Amino acid sequence: MSASLEQRRHLATAIPGPRSIELMARKLAAVAQGVGTTLPVFAVEAGGGIVKDVDGNSLIDLGSGIAVTTVGNSAPRVVDAVREQVEAFTHTCFMVTPYEGYVAVAEALNRLTPGDHDKRSALFNSGAEAVENAIKVARAWTKKQAVVTFDHAYHGRTNLTMAMTAKSMPYKSGFGPFAPEVYRAPMSYPYRDAAFSKEGAVDGELAAHRAINVIEKQVGAGNLAAVVIEPIQGEGGFIVPADGFLPAIAAWCTANGVVFIADEVQTGFARTGAMFACHHEGVVPDLIVTAKGIAGGLPLSAVTGRAEMMDAAHISGLGGTYGGNPIACAAALATIETIETDGLVERAREIGGLMLDTLHRMQADDDRIGDVRGRGAMIAVELVRSGTDEPDADLAKAVATAAHQAGVIVLTCGTYGNVLRFLPPLSISDALLTEGLDVVATALTGTRA
Numbered sequence: 500m501s502a503s504l505e506q507r508r509h510l511a512t513a514i515p516g517p518r519s520i521e522l523m524a525r526k527l528a529a530v531a532q533g534v535g536t537t538l539p540v541f542a543v544e545a546g547g548g549i550v551k552d553v554d555g556n557s558l559i560d561l562g563s564g565i566a567v568t569t570v571g572n573s574a575p576r577v578v579d580a581v582r583e584q585v586e587a588f589t590h591t592c593f594m595v596t597p598y599e600g601y602v603a604v605a606e607a608l609n610r611l612t613p614g615d616h617d618k619r620s621a622l623f624n625s626g627a628e629a630v631e632n633a634i635k636v637a638r639a640w641t642k643k644q645a646v647v648t649f650d651h652a653y654h655g656r657t658n659l660t661m662a663m664t665a666k667s668m669p670y671k672s673g674f675g676p677f678a679p680e681v682y683r684a685p686m687s688y689p690y691r692d693a694a695f696s697k698e699g700a701v702d703g704e705l706a707a708h709r710a711i712n713v714i715e716k717q718v719g720a721g722n723l724a725a726v727v728i729e730p731i732q733g734e735g736g737f738i739v740p741a742d743g744f745l746p747a748i749a750a751w752c753t754a755n756g757v758v759f760i761a762d763e764v765q766t767g768f769a770r771t772g773a774m775f776a777c778h779h780e781g782v783v784p785d786l787i788v789t790a791k792g793i794a795g796g797l798p799l800s801a802v803t804g805r806a807e808m809m810d811a812a813h814i815s816g817l818g819g820t821y822g823g824n825p826i827a828c829a830a831a832l833a834t835i836e837t838i839e840t841d842g843l844v845e846r847a848r849e850i851g852g853l854m855l856d857t858l859h860r861m862q863a864d865d866d867r868i869g870d871v872r873g874r875g876a877m878i879a880v881e882l883v884r885s886g887t888d889e890p891d892a893d894l895a896k897a898v899a900t901a902a903h904q905a906g907v908i909v910l911t912c913g914t915y916g917n918v919l920r921f922l923p924p925l926s927i928s929d930a931l932l933t934e935g936l937d938v939v940a941t942a943l944t945g946t947r948a
């Protein structure tokens with residue numbers, strides 16, 4: 500982050516400003532229409548809790564590039580490490596002439612991820628690519644093919660991960676046929692489960708039994724290579740399963756020779772107030788998939804898991820030209836150092852406490868906030884029609900748009916499109932965070948009929 504980047508919200512023009520409008524016209528003429536944008540502004544600088552655009556507007560960042568810039572944009576250690584690596588070499592391909600950075604990242608992942616068993620790691624480029632490789636590992640280990648994912652899941656945009664992702668639009672619609680042998684089980688979704696069973700909404704073991712019953716009847720453990728789950732669902736709506744759900748699913752997997760894969764692409768690396776979300780309930784996955792926050796904004800992902808499973812794939816069965824690129828590895832090591840040295844796990848918990856306190860106060864005054872949920876710096880509100888639990892996607896869109904126009908970056912998500920999600924960088928100040936939430940509160944109030 501440039502030392503000159505002032506940490507305050509400032510609107511020099513309307514959003515979008517004239518330069519952003521010009522660039523958007525160029526974007527429409529040059530970039531495929533399928534590549535959308537959330538805000539029609541073009542960034543030139545970012546750091547701390549601010550993103551500055553080409554028109555001189557400074558926006559409060561409550562999105563972190565979708566949970567990527569967890570340690571802050573252009574974090575000093577990351578910048579220094581990347582600069583040093585670029586000057587040394589930019590690429591050799593680890594599968595041709597390896598380098599220490601890749602090994603060091605694997606060692607760090609083996610140390611940091613849940614469980615003290617012997618582990619191995621492999622590095623890739625994106626979350627979807629890592630998910631696919633985790634399934635390759637599981638299939639190689641179990642000699643079985645089927646994969647189970649959950650309602651509201653999001654695992655990526657490649658062919659296999661589209662099959663695993665629950666939401667059709669915009670991720671799957673028109674892009675099939677999809678990979679076979681992918682099945683779906685019911686997720687623990689406490690807010691929505693309460694409409695059917697108050698006990699089922701809070702009893703994670705009961706919700707797990709429901710899911711396991713579906714898995715056993717519709718797939719069968721004898722055919723099942725892996726169960727893949729986000730410990731807190733991301734795009735699906737920041738759904739935190741009821742306590743006990745994850746441990747019960749993991750225990751069933753262990754008892755039935757099924758690989759339990761935790762997709763921590765969005766939840767990993769301090770985001771939820773633990774290094775990994777699995778830590779909150781003491782769950783030790785067989786394989787864990789990481790990306791997004793791993794490398795301070797550079798493309799990197801990983802699969803880390805039990806040594807015997809990770810070693811099941813034949814030599815050269817895992818890899819990729821850019822996987823574990825030396826620049827991204829340098830950034831990842833600097834990111835991990837920043838998290839550990841600067842106490843960012845604890846900082847995520849502080850941010851979570853501040854957000855939950857503010858959002859619960861908002862909820863008390865507005866029954867259109869049906870639910871407030873999340874952990875650490877991964878918090879969401881689910882918006883509904885007043886007096887009901889009916890999802891209100893139009894309200895979520897209206898609030899987000901008003902916040903954007905007021906200079907606050909906020910994202911929507913959820914199967915029903917009615918969730919506002921908050922993913923501030925852990926480098927944001929309390930003052931900026933509070934101001935950003937105040938803007939969201941004003942935007943919500945402004946939508947009242």
